[in-house]
Amino acid sequence: MRYAVANSTLRNHGAIPKYVGTKAAGLIVEAGQIDLDTPVKQYLSEFTLADNKTTDQVTIRHLLNHTSGLSDRSFSESLQPQPTTNAERVDSLHQAHxxxxPGTQFHxxxxNYDVLARVVEVVSGQSFAEYLRSHxxxxxxxxxxxxxxxxxxxxQRGDRIATGHLMAFAIPFAAPELSGYLGGNAGxxxxxxxxxxxxILHTNKGRVEGTQFLTPDSIALMHKPPPQLKSPYAMGWFxxxxNGRTILQHNGILSVFYTDVAVLPNEKYGIALLYSISTMPLIAFALPQIKTGLIQLLTEQTFPPDSFSINLWGISLAMLTAIGVALAIRSLLHLSQWKRNIHTTPKWQIILSIAWIFSPLIxxxxxxxLVGIMSDRIFSYMQLFRAMPDVxxxxxxxxxxxxxxxxxxxIACANNRQS
Structure with missing residues (x-):
């Protein structure tokens, strides 16, 4: 059993519990309290979607594998009023189309994991937090x-939570985490x-220090995507x-904290990387290199070459911002000249020029x-501004x-037409 950890301090950080929540469900399954292929409705009578037929078909397995048929595209949870309990989240899903x-697509x-947390609460008779603590x-x-x-x-509970950070133009700065619901999908x-x-639980087939917490079969099930779908997701793990190695991985993203976790089950390595910063360019380009580099160092004893410079990113964005503002100001200064040329400029050219000016607003x-089209996830404007302040x-x-x-x-065009 081997693992690699990285942390700048021993203070607490925010992390995503998808894989932790999966173990909670696995324990209840092994105890015979729930069945993976039983509809959620049998455990949560209040679980209702906008389509009753779909409601009756969604199972525990569908929730765990993100194949419930629900998506941010039809229910943008980040744009909805924030609940304060898992029960409130379940109630809000009656609007979800x-x-x-269920079982046909990965989204x-x-x-999905908030509903699972509520199932754990109802079946166990404990709060989700208490169940995780005790089990x-x-x-x-x-x-x-x-x-x-x-x-x-x-x-309120974490007296040593690390100070989180945002970053703009490659300059990090301290910022508080957004207040809001974490539920069963984070927290x-x-x-x-x-x-x-x-x-270690996942690198040693469910066994830790002589105790078998989950059976090897349950662990294997958590590490295997549903065979009938072309999906990379297996009950909490991508x-x-x-390079011929099976890697289980998942990241956790809050607005000022980021977590990256990876497991190499065959080599028995586990890697946990917790960062007190969360920003799009780091998450997209830099932080994955750290994880990949650690995997390469552990398995091949070699270092990967550097390939991304966050300073270059910051300088490039600063230059783009300065150029964009300069061009906009230049266009404003040439407005009077533009007005004089209205009579001689073709209408299509005027329309195109005005449309282009409004394009950044659009x-x-x-x-x-746009982010939803590229990622199948919908985020609020506040989340986007904090994820990439410079952009x-x-x-x-x-x-x-x-x-x-x-x-x-x-206005100039309207006045010109009146005259």
Whole structure:
């Protein structure tokens, strides 16, 4: 049993409990309290979707594998009023319309795990946090780990939570985590050392220090995507093959915290990386290199070459912002000249020029849906601004100046037609 951990301090960090929540469900399954292929409705009578037929078909297995047929595209949970309990989240899903029949498509949908957390509460008679504490954290000696349903609760209970950070133009700055619901899809507050203890469970077929917490068959089931679908997701883990090695991995993203966890079951390595910063360019380009580099170092004893510079990213975004603002100001300064040329400029050219000026505003307004098209996930404007402050600042400045410029040109065109 081997593991690698990385952490700048021993203070608590926010982490995503998808894989922890899966173990909670696995324990209840092994105890005979629930069945993976039984409809959720049999355990939660209040579980109701916008389509009654789909409601009756969604099973525990569908929730665990994110194949419930629900998606952010039909129920953008980040844009909904935030619940404060798992029961409230379940109640809110009566507005959710399925985008596919259960068991036919993979769509990553956080409320799937909120419903699972509520099932654990109802079946066990304990709160989700208490069930995790008594059945997972305490037996595994994860003494510095707890679960919070809301971020306000996390800060109240965690007296040593690390200071989180955002980043703009490659400059990190401290910021508080967004207050809101964490539920069953997020909210485990832990340390890298404690997470390493949990990863041993997955590298050693459910056995830790002589105790069999889950059967090898249950662990194997958690590590295998549903065979009937072309899905990489296996009950809390994305299963990939890199250089001939099977890797189970999942990240956890809050607005100022980021977690990356990987398991190499055949080599018996586990890696837990907890960061007190969360920003799109790091998550997309830099932080995966750290995980990949550790895997390469552990398995091949070699270092991968450097390939991404966050400083170059920051300089590039700063230059784009400066250029965008300069061009917008230049266009405003040339407005009087543009007005004089209205009579001699073809109408199609005027229309195209004004439309182009408004394009940054259109991009900003459409950003949640553009991200949704690319990622199948919908995020609020606040989440997007915190995830990439420099990109959103660049677009917002161009959008604001462009809106002023475009509005003045539309007024000029209207006055010209009246005259």
């Amino acid at each position: 399925p985008v596919a029949a 990553y949908f956080n409320p 997972i954290f305490t037996p595994l000696q994860m003494s510095r780990t707890f679960h919070a349903t809301t971020m306000a609760e996390a800060y 485990v507050i832990s340390t890298a050392e404690d997470m390493a203890k949990y990863l 299963v990939t093959t890199e 991009v900003v307004l459409a950003m949640p849906w 959103m600042l660049w677009l917002s400045l161009c959008a604001g100046l462009g809106s002023i410029n475009g509005t003045m040109r539309l």
